[in-house]
Amino acid sequence: MKRVYPKEENCMNCRLCEVACIVEHSDSKDPLGAYFVEGMGFNSAAGEGIIDPADALEAGKPRPLNRISVSLRGYSSISTNCRHCSDASCVLACKNGSLYYDDAGRVRLREDKCVGCWMCLMACEFGAITRNPAAKNVPKVRKNGINHHCDLCPERSSPACVMVCPTGALVYEERL
Amino acid sequence: MKYTIIGNSFASVFAVESIRKTDSKGEIRLISEEEGPAYSPAMLHEYLSGVASKGLLYLRPSDFYEKNGVEAILGSRVDKVDAAARTLSMGRKKLEFKKLLIAAGMTPFVPPGIKGLSGFDNVFTFTRKTSADSMLRKIKGVDSAVVLGGGLIGLQCAEGLAHAGIKVTVVELADNILPLALDDDAAGMVLEELRQEGVNVITGNTIVQINGRKGKIESVTLRSGEKIKCGMVVVAVGVRPNVDFLKDSGIKIDRGILVDERMRTNIKDIYAAGDCAQGLEILSGKKMPIPIIPIATKQGSVAGYNMAGKNEIYPGGLSLNALQFGGLQVVSYGFVRDEEKAEVLKDRDHQGNRYKKIILKDGRISGVILLRHIERAGLFRYLIENKTVVEGFKENLMLWNFGVAHLPKDVRDAMFTRPV
Amino acid sequence: MYYEEPGARESLGLRTPKHEDLFHSHPEYKVERDDAKCIRCLCCVRQCPYETTFYDPMRNVVYDVHSNCVNCKRCEVMCPTQAIEIKKWGCGFRENHHWKFRDYGAAYKQSDTGAVVLTGLGNDNPYMSYFDRMVLDASQVTNPSIDPLREPMELRTYIGRKMENLEDFGKESFQEYPNILAEVPIAFAPMSFGAISLNFQKGMAAAAQELGTFFNTGEGGLHEDLLPYKDNAIVQVASGRFGVSKRYLMNSAACEIKIGQGAKPGIGGHLPGEKVTAEISKTRMIPEGSDAISPAPQHDIYSIEDLRLLIYAIKEATEYTRPVSVKIAAVHNVAAIASGIVRAGADIIVVDGFRGGTGAAPKIIRDHVGIPLEVALAAVDERLRREKIRHMASIIATGGIRSSADVVKAIALGADVVYIGTAAMLSAGCTLCQQCHRGKCAWGITTNRPDLLARLPVEMAKERAINLVKGWSREVKEMLGLMGLNSIESLRGNRLKLRGVGLTKLELETLGIRQAGV
Ligand SMILES: Cc1cc2nc3c(=O)[nH]c(=O)nc-3n(C[C@H](O)[C@H](O)[C@H](O)COP(=O)(O)OP(=O)(O)OC[C@H]3O[C@@H](n4cnc5c(N)ncnc54)[C@H](O)[C@@H]3O)c2cc1C
Ligand code: SF4
């Protein structure tokens, strides 16, 4: 199965991969639409992906969140997303079967089922899962949200992040 | 019938899937004491309070058994397994098996010495959907409840009851709640959150007597002498492996069913997985039951693969917790209270109400607690499970933005250059 | 690093210049951001190496300290919504016929700092370009032109000393000299690892290998990653003797003694200690963190005789298997110097004109010292021919070659091959911002900061360099064909193919070309 692999020596921390991912998963598929019309002015980039879902919710409907994220230390950066593991830890940990493998072997989320218990986030060894505060299936629970992770851009032949990376720091290929 | 599985929960579901990934034809028979499709016990409190619709409870779509060609015998309890004769019996019915997986889970532990426990209707345990269902039936006539046990199950039950509009008091014998998953600081923060959710907690105490009239509970008496008014009591002091029905079966049992790294019991072609099994814990190197979902599923999956002929190793597990109380997320790994001969890194951000603690032993991580800021928590799991020596970059671990780039290059390469 | 509180002045939005940088901080460029299009992705903030652009999370605005902008265009290119336009700031400072800002702006800087003003790249003073005053001939009626798409067209050429005469061919006494074969008459100019990034150097090395031409290590030694390309390497021996060993000399196609550089004739170089990273220290064979100083002269060369000793020392060391090149800057009596060099035993002579680039040089020297390549080249070729020693050395012309037309003109003036430096950097994305000396090149070319380096992956550098040289080669073939020539070697020194436009008689004579129309 083809997966996205980082080539970190090529990564220059521009985070256009994050932008591309956001735009690809927006309704308008246009950066201005995604950030201004769909998004309501909270900025994940400013906090290096540290978002308190509650704050985001209070700010209104947030724009789609990036499913890939760049980790920076000093002058080195690396962009990582879900590995789409076979026998994935997140699938094994999910409290109510919200995560599943689609026919292509991708690890996917049943968005109407996830209750935001964060078992998956705890279990994923790659830190690939984030909290998406925009959706919620258990209304009474405060400050919740649902699982958010890479879906490998099912509508595209090659993922948005890989396509956009200016330096080839992301590679989409089959490896053994 | 090639495969027989006792149990219909996490371990069993993953076993079925792993068998099917390897062997698309071999017949599978699955027997469970409970009626209905596999559900998540960890969703029961949300089911109880009504925040989660019923559909969210079930582990797999309704066509799961049919699609995987599983003959499901639901609502029948296996009361005996004869390993030598390779039969199991359900009441008077006897079945032969070739390959057997025992995934019978846990059963609630009810402590002796509480007076009046058996005299009342409204005393419950909280591990099965049936108990949640009968609680739901009684809940209308009740306005307050006492939950005995401040562990995971007790607190979840308490929160569920609180969300359903019932006044709840939790009574915990130890000095603090969640003694296995949290340290005192973290427990304090959780306690605060629970109070906001409407759950009252009493620690260092226990119930000695249940008082009432005509089968109706009126109050409980605590060891301290205090009396608490209530109409319902939930006993959630712990669970133990559900292995009583295996007595005299010939299968080796310690606290749970002893299994090797392929989930095999001492008897050929009999496997065990999940809460009833006693597998390897990697930090201590000892075998112990760890009754949590990620372990049950992993063991179930490994058992399934091996039963179907694929060689798959269970590397061992550790305590892994992700909990949510009110608006507070909690993640913890490993042994979080064992600070003997350990280096403890700790950071409590009072303003953001965040807490992070890492316990290091011999340069490796042996325990982690994260409160509220749980982003990328799983990286710690990787470091613990791979026994990575973190001595050289331990200052990075405490950064709030600790991420992949903070790991050494060789660790990153091992993680991200090959498929998983 | 990006979200730290910027200086109090900037955060106040107030500019209260301190007297020590009164004019230094006056902006030359303005970063204009269309706020309606800015999605706050902060790509520009992360990409600007010159601390121009900041994000203020409290106000959710991206703002700029315009005086830091050097117009490198990185942010403009990277912004995913094209929200940025870099503009010239206002009308600029007052200029008059004598005082141009390019001169007096330096005086401001010096008044701020009291230091020598450093810069990168080549001389950008508006001296006349002789290349632009020369035009090419084309065949009409009396001689046919050649279509390079239909007929063979040879760009390959041999570099090195040619044999004395052919009569002895095949006999015992016949002496052959080592020559190297260039498939195209374009090679990559010496640029040292340290001054340029390893990625860029690797890119050029790989491109040279694929194109069948050469790259030049510059004076910084040969990094071990470049060993696979050693057969395409010209290795330099400069006054600092960095990284020089027998092994180094043997890991080459040819060896080059660097006497001078067109951008800074007569002065040495200085790579500050903080730039001497582990990799650079290994390659240059000097301690990490120590200054890498190339003295102005080679301390063992004070005469042509001394040069001969070094040339032959290298020939001995390489057992006469490598042509030895000597590189000089184009200066006043370049022809006589070249003659001496050839007589001293050099197999190749490199003439570097005053437009030649540099990683760092005092601006005043870059802009005022040396002579144009065109005249130097013509003079050297002419002199060597007159002295009948032209066959003893190939001439490589470098310093300001901008296009395939410049290549053709340089060869017609007498060069065998040209080196391209700045043009190679352009292929990698250089925007001529002249900040090479600051080591923070926004395009990853003249820097070794890992995050900046990542901006120029080796593959990308390689592909683009190959494309450039291929494109030029196609054009060179076209030009050869239209002149009725079918090999680059028959263009060499063929000044009849050139005519001057708007040059004085003396200039025409110096260039050895005729006036257009005659
Ligand atoms: C209220 C509650 C909350 C929890 N929350 C969490 C949580 O947040 N995170 C976490 O990691 N874990 C949690 N757990 C634990 C988790 O539910 C268990 O680890 C998991 O269910 C174990 O799965 P299992 O397949 O091993 O066994 P079980 O889920 O116990 O299932 C056992 C199965 O065997 C069947 N069975 C038992 N005996 C027999 C018999 N004799 N004959 C036939 N069938 C039999 C039962 O009907 C059942 O289908 C929670 C548990 C409870 C009760
Ligand atoms: S992976 Fe590519 S797009 Fe993403 S930050 Fe790195 S260089 Fe930019």
Ligand code: SF4
């Ligand atoms: S979320 Fe994590 S555990 Fe799940 S498939 Fe992706 S990388 Fe694997």
Ligand code: SF4
């Ligand atoms: S593959 Fe698609 S969904 Fe996954 S991180 Fe890249 S852009 Fe996002």
Ligand code: SF4
């Ligand atoms: S790169 Fe463009 S869109 Fe992004 S912050 Fe800068 S100006 Fe705005």
Ligand code: SF4
């Ligand atoms: S990236 Fe270059 S052009 Fe953009 S602001 Fe910085 S210096 Fe100016």
